[in-house]
Amino acid sequence: MNIGQQILFLVSALGAVNGIVLSLYLFISKKGRSVPAFFLGLLLLAISLRVAKSVFLYFNPALPKICLQAGLSACFLIGPALYHFLKSSLQGVTRVPLTWKWHWGIVVGILLLGGIDVSYQAFPHIWNNIIVYIIYGQWLVYLAISGFLLAPVIFTRTQPLKTNEKFWLLVYGGNLFVFVVYLLALFKVIYGIYICGALAFSFFLYITIFFYLHSAHIENLLHPALPASPDKPEKKKIAATDVQLWTEKLEKVIHDKELYKDPNLKLSDVARAINISAHLLSQLLNENLGKSFSTYINEYRINLACKLIMTNELLTFEAIGYEVGFNSKSTFYTAFKKIKDTTPALFKESILKTNYK
Template sequence: MTFGQQMLFFFSAVGAFNGLLLGIYLLFVKKLKYLPDFFLGLLLLMLSIRVGISVCIYFYPDWPRIIPHMGLSGLFFVGPALYYYIKSSFQQEMFDLKSCRKWFGILTLILGAVGLLYLVFPVTWNHYFGTFIYTVWSIFIILSVYQFYIFSKQNSKSSSPFVFPVLFSNVIIFLTYQLISTGWIQIYCAGGSLVFSFVLYINFLILFNKKYHQISTKEPNKYSNKKISGEQADSFSLKLERLMISEELYKNPNLKLGDLASRMNMPAHQLSQLLNDNLGKSFATYINEYRIDEACEKIESGSYLKIEEIGYEVGFNSKSTFFSTFKKIKNTTPLLYKQSQTVIEPEFQSSNL
């Protein structure tokens, strides 16, 4: 390769490489406490595989035929990953993971069947396989835009501020590859890879800008809070209680102050002030009291679940945290509490006799 080609290869491949690392990090390294991170990681991984293979095939066209097949197969899952990233970001704990797994299984079987035909009849299916992949991608891009529009129209709030940048970036990448594949724009295939690298780093800049803004405004917010009036605090408290009871948000083991504030349509620092100043509780204490109250109800009702299973059921993410929190709030252990209930019940029955 000439020096110019080497530079094109470098700039085309650097975005794919970094996207691949970030996708692997989100999928396999980072502890998944936030489901949309999984779909974002899958999206980046699949798109990076497609982009990376496109670059390699452009500069090294003698690679085996199976290599571009793998690139198109990766592209097949980009659309579904984007769709479920948007859906899970808005629906949060209401997201139907079981249905998502079913559809990913169906899509995998479809890809396997079509891919097998492509490998068995390469000449006949060479054009149709690519058309099939791009058609599926197009359908899911349209569904993703539609879902984002519906959620935005319903005034639903996403727990992630990066949903729109991710959607917008994928639409740009999609349009670029579509224009290249149709031949409407006569640019080399690595042009799509350059666009991917560009939008990836634009999103990095947006991420760091938001992080910097959050850090720069954190201290002023801390000291600029005005005390919430009694009437307003009562209204907020009633709304918070109704929200907790009706939607059982405390059962989400990864629930954060910011998530609850979003559901309350109020700033996180104001919710923190409401809890601390007006209710006299920290966020963790407030949530854990709901969890322990329901755990007690399950124990008293003679639940078939084991003690530790009850802890997981009500929102704790570990047995030790459940036991220590239970003892702190109820001044006893879950096991002793259960035993006390079994003792009280016969005594109550005998007194009625």
């Protein structure tokens, strides 16, 4: 080969090799766990094998018959893979339906049994004059069905296309262009166009990769387009009469039984004491009283602490903290500062100054 042919071979073959590598990456990576990513990987693998066959055949017409059969057989998978990639993306499919598995079972069964019974090696004239047209016909049918799937995205949208929708159109457009090139080569419409199929695939592959890498930070293009989940029902509010009743019971139980003095007091303990669920008590405190359980209890503790500071000069601040229900000096000081916006010492100092005026 001269330098021009070497460059042509390198460019056309590079797309096929990179397509195979990328397809294997999609299969083994976490992305491959999604249904659209799996079918995109299958699509890339099938069309890459088809392109690789055309590249080697163009530069080596004496290519073994088994390679020719493998390339055309891979072509039989392109259409179904494209269709199921788009369908799973558009419909947000997260698990392969049983009907799809039957669909692929039939396709693969035809491919394997037909390839064994009627091999290219034994029946090249059947492959060149009949089977190849069946394969291209099947590819065309799937392209048409896939086009109908995408039609609403293109023609009925009133808003600009989303990034993942542009990605789907790019994948579909690349497949359509490659199909047209190979179809023109099959019917010998344009001389020398056969290698253009491989070149077109390389071009669209790198454009698609660039688009994906550029857009991946916006949204995950290979994630199923899951249907929007219905709005969560609005949380039921507590009736005003119940709010008043439960608040009164809560204050009475906390005050009369001095539950706040228990350093291990829990929300569930108080809920049992007033005969409501812990969930309802939490809702009552947060939505109706505007405070958390710990803040509500600590207010009782700090109010009692202030009374002890004013009336009992013998107790230290640490002792007062333990007396009102705190289990450490640090938590007492933190809660006092948060609720009174001052420290116990400064609070006592301000009280003494007031008393001596």
